[in-house]
Amino acid sequence: MRVLLSTIGSRGDVQPVVALAVRLRELGEEVRVCAPPDFRNWIGGLGIPFTPLGPELRSTGKADPAAAPPSPEQRRRMVEASVADQFETLLVAAEGCDVIVAGGYLVVAARSVAERMGIRYVFAAYCPTALPSPHHAPPPLPTGGAPVDGTADNRELWEQDARRWNAVFGAALNSHRASAGLAPVDDVRSHMFTGRPWLAADPVLGPWPGPGDPDVVRTGAWILPDERPLPVELEAFLDAGEPPVYFGFGSIRAPHDLGRTMIETARALGRRAVVLRGWAGLAPPADEPDCLSVGEVNQQALFRRVAAVVHHGGAGTTTAAARAGAPQVVIPQNFDQHYWARRVDDLGAGVAHPPGTPAVGSLTEALGRALRPDVAARARSLAGEVRADGADVAARLLVAVDARGSS
Known part of the structure; x- marks a missing residue:
């Protein structure tokens, strides 16, 4: 099985993907990683084929937190550039792959690329509150924006959240889908998350709320073992x-x-x-x-x-x-x-x-x-209650599904 694992974000977004890549490789599978170029040396040093996705992000850590946020027009151009780069990069990186796994919350084009190539797609969140549930309110979009309306109930808040996803990403995503011969999507968030998202969070630290919620595959957190000595x-x-x-x-x-x-x-x-x-x-x-x-x-x-x-x-x-x-x-x-x-x-x-x-x-x-x-x-x-086997659970699940020849 050939797997493309992709994410956009800081080390907290990238390290779980690398943990899964390492475990898949230990099981004999072929893996590739798409992530921001900041992580090229680290991932390449692990012997994992790496494709840079998007611009370097390290400079954002030194930006003034009190500085004015991007204007709506600047944000629109940033989103358009990111979605365009995702389509272009992932179509090449996923060549010959059987499945694309998107970790985190910004690889909005991954499912469309998988659809265009006729391969499987898996979305994984790292936190329960990133996934819709009547038991909790949504977090702010990872791209920023206004906070949710705290006077509404959780179902209404999630409906508001879906409208924000559409407003931020809908036009750019559907423009590229049309160019690829794909039908438009009217719910970007549900399209990206799928009807059965994976939750890569520890069941004690970040439990899924409970029965009656959407179908979520709980793997546990994807932890990369670290044997490096301290300086x-x-x-x-x-x-x-x-x-x-x-x-x-x-x-x-x-x-x-x-x-x-x-x-x-x-x-x-x-x-x-x-x-x-x-x-x-x-x-x-x-x-x-x-x-x-x-x-x-x-x-x-x-x-x-x-x-x-x-x-x-x-x-x-x-x-x-x-x-x-x-x-x-x-x-x-x-x-x-x-x-x-x-x-x-x-x-x-x-x-x-x-x-x-x-x-x-x-x-x-x-x-x-x-x-x-x-x-x-x-x-x-x-x-003693926190598990360390989440990446193994996820890797074996991917392998088992591939062996059955179904999604």
Whole structure:
């Protein structure tokens, strides 16, 4: 079986796809990955054929979060360019493939390309609230836009959400479908998600609401095993004192002066700090013995050696911290991060900080609560409940369906 796995987004969108690719390859299947060019060296270094999709995204991490959002006309042109590039790139990358798997929420052309080529298509979401259900409201579109109307019930909110998907992507998608000889779609979101989407989220951290909801295939989170040693400098810092607090916002934009806020928060509680620079370039003050700035490292190893993890609420970071048994403070910024903040708080394994830019006082209060013995104990207990086999479940499902010759 030949599989094309595709996604658009930051490392949190790409790493699950890579985890599935690695597991499929271990099962003897042929895999290719389409993702932003930022990840070419990493994925190529794993020996996985790689095709760049769309522009580089790393610069978005250093963009000013307070800057004005794109105008409607700028957003329209960005969407048109992205959809055009997806059709062009995926048609070439999927040549000879049996199935396209789209991970995340922005590869809107993947199903149309699969339809044009007569091959199977699978859509996978990383968070329950990204999929329609009367039990929860939709998140904001991953492209941004106005928040949902909080006065409506969930069914009405999902209808509003569908109309927003059509308004943002409908014209561009149907224009390219017409050029490919395909019929127009009148519901972009349902077309993209299919009637049986996959949910690549841990069943404890991100459970599907329950019976009576749409048909969803729950595989568990797609986790990429990481055996890399920690850098020598980081190992020495960890060995030099009590477990520090980890601070990081991954590859998303960070609020202004967040690095300094993080260090002052740790010091207010008498803690040392490890700060992930990330795409935003966060950094503590230079030459300070109680803090260390690091690049991309093995979170699975690091999180087992810290007192707490303070982060933005990406699905991957949330799951990694939960697997490591580390208490969390989640400062959500957009899309599904608000959900993961609530889940960590509801499970008693950490604290949900209010969205947006934290102040030293509010972050100190939240971290202080997360470091309490009862929260730390619950985080350690939760670690034993989080599964690590989601990529294997998904890979074997793909292989089994291919063996049956049906979708």
